Amino acid sequence: xxxxxxxxxxxxxxxxxxxxxxxxxxxxxxxxxxxxxxxxxxxxxxxxxxxxxxxxxxxxxxxxxxxxxxxxxxxxxxxxxxxxxxxxxxxxxxxxxxxxxxxxxxxxxxxxxxxxxxxxxxxxxxxxxxxxxxxxxxxxxxxxxxxxxxxxxxxxxxxxxxxxxxxxxxxxxxxxxxxxxxxxxxxxxxxxxxxxxxxxxxxxxxxxxxxxxxxxxxxxxxxxxxxxxxxxxxxxxxxxxxxxxxxxxxxxxxxxxxxxxxxxxxxxxxxxxxxxxxxxxxxxxxxxxxxxxxxxxxxxxxxxxxxxxxxxxxxxxxxxxxxxxxxxxxxxxxxxxxxxxxxxxxxxxxxxxxxxxxxxxx
Amino acid sequence: xxxxxxxxxxxxxxxxxxxxxxxxxxxxxxxxxxxxxxxxxxxxxxxxxxxxxxxxxxxxxxxxxxxxxxxxxxxxxxxxxxxxxxxxxxxxxxxxxxxxxxxxxxxxxxxxxxxxxxxxxxxxxxxxxxxxxxxxxxxxxxxxxxxxxxxxxxxxxxxxxxxxxxxxxxxxxxxxxxxxxxxxxxxxxxxxxxxxxx
Numbered sequence: 001x002x003x004x005x006x007x008x009x010x011x012x013x014x015x016x017x018x019x020x021x022x023x024x025x026x027x028x029x030x031x032x033x034x035x036x037x038x039x040x041x042x043x044x045x046x047x048x049x050x051x052x053x054x055x056x057x058x059x060x061x062x063x064x065x066x067x068x069x070x071x072x073x074x075x076x077x078x079x080x081x082x083x084x085x086x087x088x089x090x091x092x093x094x095x096x097x098x099x100x101x102x103x104x105x106x107x108x109x110x111x112x113x114x115x116x117x118x119x120x121x122x123x124x125x126x127x128x129x130x131x132x133x134x135x136x137x138x139x140x141x142x143x144x145x146x147x148x149x150x151x152x153x154x155x156x157x158x159x160x161x162x163x164x165x166x167x168x169x170x171x172x173x174x175x176x177x178x179x180x181x182x183x184x185x186x187x188x189x190x191x192x193x194x195x196x197x198x199x200x201x202x203x204x205x206x207x208x209x210x211x212x213x214x215x216x217x218x219x220x221x222x223x224x225x226x227x228x229x230x231x232x233x234x235x236x237x238x239x240x241x242x243x244x245x246x247x248x249x250x251x252x253x254x255x256x257x258x259x260x261x262x263x264x265x266x267x268x269x270x271x272x273x274x275x276x277x278x279x280x281x282x283x284x285x286x287x288x289x290x291x292x293x294x295x296x297x298x299x300x301x302x303x304x305x306x307x308x309x310x311x312x313x314x315x316x317x318x319x320x321x322x323x324x325x326x327x328x329x330x331x332x333x334x335x336x337x338x339x340x341x342x343x344x345x346x347x348x349x350x351x352x353x354x355x356x357x358x359x360x361x362x
Numbered sequence: 363x364x365x366x367x368x369x370x371x372x373x374x375x376x377x378x379x380x381x382x383x384x385x386x387x388x389x390x391x392x393x394x395x396x397x398x399x400x401x402x403x404x405x406x407x408x409x410x411x412x413x414x415x416x417x418x419x420x421x422x423x424x425x426x427x428x429x430x431x432x433x434x435x436x437x438x439x440x441x442x443x444x445x446x447x448x449x450x451x452x453x454x455x456x457x458x459x460x461x462x463x464x465x466x467x468x469x470x471x472x473x474x475x476x477x478x479x480x481x482x483x484x485x486x487x488x489x490x491x492x493x494x495x496x497x498x499x500x501x502x503x504x505x506x507x508x509x510x511x512x513x514x515x516x517x518x519x520x521x522x523x524x525x526x527x528x529x530x531x532x533x534x535x536x537x538x539x540x541x542x543x544x545x546x547x548x549x550x551x552x553x554x555x556x557x558x559x560x
Contacts, residue, residue, distance in 0.1 A: 103546075104546055104548070106546070106547060106548065107546050107547060145547040145548075146551070149547075149548060149551075153507055156506075156507045157507050157511075159474055160472070160473045160474055160507065160508070160511070161473075163473035163474050164473045167473070169473070169478060172479070172515075172518070172519055173471070173473075173478055173479060173515075175514070175515075175518055176471065176510075176511035176512070176513075176514035176515045176518065177471075177473070177507070177511050179511075179514050180507055180510055180511055180514070
């Protein structure tokens, strides 16, 4: 897949812009706070209508405006030239693909893969389990509509059960929801186990290419409950009932799962150096790229938000080796890119206005 | 506009399916454009509200003691189709494909919306089952977590130990005359899972 044009209207600090991003390598150049990352954020919405910086819609809409809009024209392996319009209003997101509105997110998510590399990614390793679950869910849901459905059903059943626990409802009222919760939980656990295994296998290769050392990196799935079938999960819930009732919410299950990054058999969070940790999260994003490509057969777009500058020259060379020559890359930075094999099309960014080289010279 | 109009507008807006604009249109229509329709509508509503009540057995709306479908001697009373709402019942009736009787729950279990078993019309169904009036139950409830949970509740609480009653859920699949390419992923999945021997 390759993004050809991107229009953003009332998005973050961008009032209205239309940018030609059809080159193989596009570099958004500008000082901090000018709107480079905002455009990259808009581009990243194409995969799951989710921002890599926030879980809310409101901050994406320009201040004082009711709606924001992002339009894409792109070249797609299966669909050919495709146009997508995303309309964001507080609390709602509308998707149109080639003029037809998409009513279910499940029908859209993952068809247009992209991976964002951001300095914030270090939080995947250092931050809370919720961030890691979100990254994992997004990866798996984007390539598997069933996973997305299972995940939504699980969370719906969980909210229902938690409400019943809070209300002190009798067991008979809870049981039907627990049965559904158990069915979906077991499906989620199985899918996550397989998915993490595949991502971890790619992580080894990507880390090797990036860092040129063999430090046995690993992504480990730490399931909170390892029930093999729905009955086993139900009996686990039963054991936990008194605790759940006392706390008014479900204490065990896939919503408490975590992932562990490991290096040389040890937890990277505790034992890896700063450089190793940064290498690991970049390798994770690279592994995500491969996962998307392998599952969907569609080449994802690489969106690199100010991370290339953070890598030393040898890792930067490794990064390009791992990305390969065929994927489209859109990167941001405060300094022009130097020493990379790619021939960049530079777009200058100032105050939410985007101008390519020719216009900037004029 | 005027306090009297605003009041009508506000009340209409609270009705299901009417938003700000459509409530305004209905109010304008009845008050300004076609005031002659207002009185017949009001009296029809009042009359319906006075005469109609829930059938004590099936939960359907009726003017008589029992609903017309239940009172119809040609209908097979031992087969009961459980639906969430009266419009669901009407939709199945329009299909002409069903010759049994119904039971309307008037909703589905939904803890998040504060709907529990006591808020639904389960009791008359339990009575019919206990009295041996039912030998087949068809669950035509919505295909989401709450609809499925309601199916489980019926199975666990109303049919416990009743192996003599057969229970089934309606299939969820492709619309008639619709091509496969127009169906979304979830519908196709249901259609494949619910496939029949050919």
